[in-house]
Amino acid sequence: MRTGLTLLALAGGACLANWVAKRIVLKGVLRLLGRSPFEAEAQHVGAIVARLSNILPALIVQSGIAAVPGLPAELVAFVHSLSAAFIILTLALAVTTTLTLGNELYQRRPDAGNRPIKGYVQVANLLVYAAAAILVLAALMNQSPLLLLSGLGAMAAVLLLVFKDTILSLVASVQIGSNDMVRVGDWIEMPKLDANGDVIDIALHTVKVQNFDKTITTIPTHRLITESFRNWRGMSESGGRRIMRALMIDQTSIGFLDDEGLAKVARFGLLGDYLRDRQAQVRNWNERNAPSEILDARRLTNIGTYRAYVLAYLKARPDIAEDKTLLVRQLAPGEHGLPLEIYAFAATTAWAHYEDIQADIFDHLIAIMPEFGLRVFQHPTGADFAFVHAA
Numbered sequence: 001m002r003t004g005l006t007l008l009a010l011a012g013g014a015c016l017a018n019w020v021a022k023r024i025v026l027k028g029v030l031r032l033l034g035r036s037p038f039e040a041e042a043q044h045v046g047a048i049v050a051r052l053s054n055i056l057p058a059l060i061v062q063s064g065i066a067a068v069p070g071l072p073a074e075l076v077a078f079v080h081s082l083s084a085a086f087i088i089l090t091l092a093l094a095v096t097t098t099l100t101l102g103n104e105l106y107q108r109r110p111d112a113g114n115r116p117i118k119g120y121v122q123v124a125n126l127l128v129y130a131a132a133a134i135l136v137l138a139a140l141m142n143q144s145p146l147l148l149l150s151g152l153g154a155m156a157a158v159l160l161l162v163f164k165d166t167i168l169s170l171v172a173s174v175q176i177g178s179n180d181m182v183r184v185g186d187w188i189e190m191p192k193l194d195a196n197g198d199v200i201d202i203a204l205h206t207v208k209v210q211n212f213d214k215t216i217t218t219i220p221t222h223r224l225i226t227e228s229f230r231n232w233r234g235m236s237e238s239g240g241r242r243i244m245r246a247l248m249i250d251q252t253s254i255g256f257l258d259d260e261g262l263a264k265v266a267r268f269g270l271l272g273d274y275l276r277d278r279q280a281q282v283r284n285w286n287e288r289n290a291p292s293e294i295l296d297a298r299r300l301t302n303i304g305t306y307r308a309y310v311l312a313y314l315k316a317r318p319d320i321a322e323d324k325t326l327l328v329r330q331l332a333p334g335e336h337g338l339p340l341e342i343y344a345f346a347a348t349t350a351w352a353h354y355e356d357i358q359a360d361i362f363d364h365l366i367a368i369m370p371e372f373g374l375r376v377f378q379h380p381t382g383a384d385f386a387f388v389h390a391a
Contacts, residue, residue: 051094084139092132119173122204168222190229240321240345248337250375270312306372321345337377
């Protein structure tokens, strides 16, 4: 009878302590947080306090079980060990919840994307759980934790094999963070893994990339160290995006400009300064050297004049960056014609706007090319053969 009453009193004390912790302390803490600037964190803090409140009844049971008369010593020791294990597990859960809350608070900083700590938090959580597991086993076995640790030392090779990916990911996370290789929000491209989009999450084991078709590619963190990938952050930060594309000129359409051709291109206002300076240079050279044959004289070519027009046209566009490299150059001629390459930077990094600018430039340059007596090279098609046959 006395044993039963004492057990009921012990259970009642534990329930009362649990009720006070949950109904009074926890609600009071949540009410205070609701009136503070940390209202958004109230849920996490409430979870931490709720876990810690479970320790109080466990402590009462652990300390009071020995005072219950008539219980076998083995049962008292088991309840004592079980309560200790419960307290250790509860503390571990509270610590990991606190670490998660710390990570969420850190992510609100303006520079959080540059130095994410989610991987380190996950490592800390693993260490907390590993330590808790050792302490729980030690409490249930009523043995010293050092004895278990000495046994784990003999299993080091097995542990290294089991946690190989975790170790690789930890080393990779440290290198990625210290070298500032990837940040949340970066546009990265990794063709081997079909990743081409924005980084939305950097964790210990994985990096998530949202591709432009809204699919998600998950990349093992250590692959970013062992394999190559392209990070477009430099382009985004520069404020401009490169245009590098060539027009293939039919080489049979290249020639000198006669008087009629000069009069035709003189209509372009963008070529006024170029024609004036170039014609003066050509005239002065011819007067000094007095070539006997017209073929020896210097003359303007349609391809050179067109190249000058393209350069002047690009400089006149407000959507082409003025402070970055701007070139219009000839590449080595080949079986597909003479490449006239445009190397410039659009004054934007927005993909859709960039494509509009690039398309608008080449629409104009291709359409105006016949005014210079030039043709774009392309392989003959069925329509070409039909025209020849009809002729």
